[in-house]
Amino acid sequence: MAKLVVEIVPVLTDNYVYLLHEPLSGATAAVDPGAAAPVLERLAARGWSLSHILLTHHHGDHTGGTADLVRQTGCAVVGAGRDASRLPPLTLEVGERDSFMLGSTAAMVLAVPGHTTDHIAFWFPDSHALFCGDVLFSLGCGRLFEGTAAEMWASLCKLRDLPPETLVYCGHEYTAANGRFARLVERDNRALLIRLDEVEAQRAKGKPTLPSTLASERAANPFLRADEPTVARAVGMEPGTDPVRVLAELRRRKDVF
Numbered sequence: 001m002a003k004l005v006v007e008i009v010p011v012l013t014d015n016y017v018y019l020l021h022e023p024l025s026g027a028t029a030a031v032d033p034g035a036a037a038p039v040l041e042r043l044a045a046r047g048w049s050l051s052h053i054l055l056t057h058h059h060g061d062h063t064g065g066t067a068d069l070v071r072q073t074g075c076a077v078v079g080a081g082r083d084a085s086r087l088p089p090l091t092l093e094v095g096e097r098d099s100f101m102l103g104s105t106a107a108m109v110l111a112v113p114g115h116t117t118d119h120i121a122f123w124f125p126d127s128h129a130l131f132c133g134d135v136l137f138s139l140g141c142g143r144l145f146e147g148t149a150a151e152m153w154a155s156l157c158k159l160r161d162l163p164p165e166t167l168v169y170c171g172h173e174y175t176a177a178n179g180r181f182a183r184l185v186e187r188d189n190r191a192l193l194i195r196l197d198e199v200e201a202q203r204a205k206g207k208p209t210l211p212s213t214l215a216s217e218r219a220a221n222p223f224l225r226a227d228e229p230t231v232a233r234a235v236g237m238e239p240g241t242d243p244v245r246v247l248a249e250l251r252r253r254k255d256v257f
Contacts, residue, residue, distance in 0.1 A: 002022055002023050002024040002103075002104060002105065003105070003126060003127045004020045004021065004022055004102075004105060004124060004127040004129060005020075005021040005022075005023060006018055006019070006020055006021075006127075006129065006167075006169065006211075007019040007021070007042055007046065008169075008208050008210065009038050009039055009042050010038070010173070010208075011033070011034045011035040011038050011039070011065075012034050012035060012061055014172050014173045014174065015032070015034045015035075015061050015062070015171060015172055015173075016032075016169070016170075016171060016172065016173065016208065016210065017030055017031060017032060017033045017034065017035075017038070017039055017065075018030070018031040018032070018131060018169050019031075019039070019042060019043065019046075019048065020054075020102060020124075020129075020131075021046070021048055022102050022103030022104060022105050024103060024104045025103030025104055026048070026049065026051075026103070027051045027052065027102050027103030028043070028048040028049060028050050028051055028052070029050075029051065029052035029053065029054050029078075029102055030050060030052070030053050030054070030065075030069065030075075031053075031054045031055075031056070031122065031131045031169070032054070032055060032056055032062035032063070032131075032133060032171055033053060033062075033063070033064070033065035033066055033069055034060070034061040034062055034063070034064045034065055035064055035065045036064075036065035036066075036068035036069050036072070037065075039065060039069060040069070040072065049073065050069060050073040050075045051073075051075055051076065051102075051103075052075055052076050052077075052078060052102060053066055053069060053070070053075055053076070053077045053078065054078050054079075054107075054122050054131065055077065055078065055079035055080075055087055055088070055090075056119060056120055056121060056122070056131065056132070056133025056134070056135075056171070057080075057083070057115065057116045057118070057119040057120070057133050057134065058083055058086035058087050058116065058118075059116070059134070062133065062134075062171060063087065063088055066088040067088060070088075076091035076092060077089065077090050077091045077092070078090065078091065078092045078094060078100065079092075079093070079094070079120070080093070080094065080095060080111075080118045080119075080120045081093030081094060081095055082095060082117075082118040083116070083117075083118035094109045094120065095109060095111060095120070096109065096110065096111035096120075097109065097110075102124075105124060105126050105127065106124070106125070106126065107122050107123065107124050108122075108123045108124075108125065109121070109122060109123075110122075110123055110158060110159070111155075112132065112135045112136075112155035112158060112159065113146075113147045113151040113152075113155060114135055114141070114142065114144060114147040114148075114151045114152030114153075114154075114155045114156075115133070115134045115135050115141075115142035115143060115144070115145055115146070115147060115152070116134075116145060116146045116147065117146045117147055117151075119133060119134070119135055119147075119155075120133075121133060121135060121136075121159065123162065123166075125163075127167075128163065128165050128166050128167055129166070129167045129169060129211075130159065130162060130166050130167065130168050130169065130214070131169045132159060132168065132169070132170050132171075133170065133171045134170070134171045134172065135152070135155050135156070135159070135170075136155075136156060136159050136168060136170055136217070136221075136223075136224075137170045137171075137172065137174050137175070137178055138168060138170060138174070138175040138178065138199075138209055138210060138212040138216075138217065138221070139174075139175055139178035139179045139181075139182045139192075139195065139199075139217070139220060139221050139222075140174055140175075140177075140178030140181070140182070140221065140223060140254065141156060141221075141223040141224075141247075141251070143251070143255065144251055149244050149245075149247050149248035149251065150244045152247060152251070153226065153243055153244045153247045156223060156224055156226075156247075159214070160214065160217075160218060160224050162214055163214070164213065164214050164215035164218065165213060165214070165215065166213065166214040167211035167212075167213060168210070168211050168212045168213060168214060168217060169210055169211050170210060173208060173209065173210070175199050175209035175210070175212075176199050176200070176203055176209070178221075178254075179192070179195070179196045179199055180257075181222075181253075181254050181257045182196075182220065182221065182222050183196065184234075185222040185231060185234045185235070185250070186222060186225075186230055186231065186234065188230075189219075189220060189230070191216070191219035191220045192219075192220040194220075195212075195216055195219075195220045222234075222250060223247060223250055223251075226243040226244075226246040226247040226250060227243040227246070231246060231250070232246050235249040235250060235253065236249075237249070
């Protein structure tokens with residue numbers, strides 16, 4: 001069983017496509033290919049052949065390159081069966097706690113509604129890697145386009161409970177903007193301040209701020225900390241307030257930030 005090699009491919013304005021290469025079999029997946037050309041270029045540069053596309057949700061900036069990639073490579077497409085009518089044609093329909101093999105390594109599917117009603121994430125336990133689309137961002141979370149605050153909080157808690165060493169690969173380079181908002185919520189959070197220094201240095205060098213780790217996100221991401229007294233107080237609520245209410249207010253404020 002081999003660990004995945006992960007390549008980050010920037011596409012569109014601020015999206016990331018992730019290429020997951022399993023070296024024993026040569027199987028290679030593209031997660032959320034919003035555009036085809038940059039993916040094909042990176043595959044060619046690495047000498048990899050695309051075997052799978054993994055889709056977290058139906059938004060066009062995460063699916064737009066799928067048809068071209070399938071046409072040029074004949075790869076399989078994996079996505080949420082519950083959302084099949086809004087996704088490109090699927091080879092494999094999956095849902096909560098389903099697993100499938102990418103070469104010799106297993107992926108587990110997690111249902112994480114909130115951003116969309118049938119959003120999923122892909123977790124590769126052996127590689128300590130989570131591909132979570134637009135549900136969890138570094139220092140943030142996705143907008144509630146279709147889901148509710150209760151659904152989002154349940155999804156974030158599901159991801160928060162994964163092992164702390166889990167590497168978080170999300171769909172956009174939003175960390176610096178999320179960090180500016182997070183600083184308003186928890187000005188004295190030392191873990192957040194350290195993370196912001198890291199982000200500033202990474203972006204100054206033109207590097208991605210991803211992957212993050214769940215340990216870092218648990219300590220610094222206010223949306224994963226909606227059950228912390230400091231976060232409740234920051235949005236004008238008493239400690240012990242239902243974290244769903246706290247999360248809803250955080251998200252409302254971030255929407256207009």
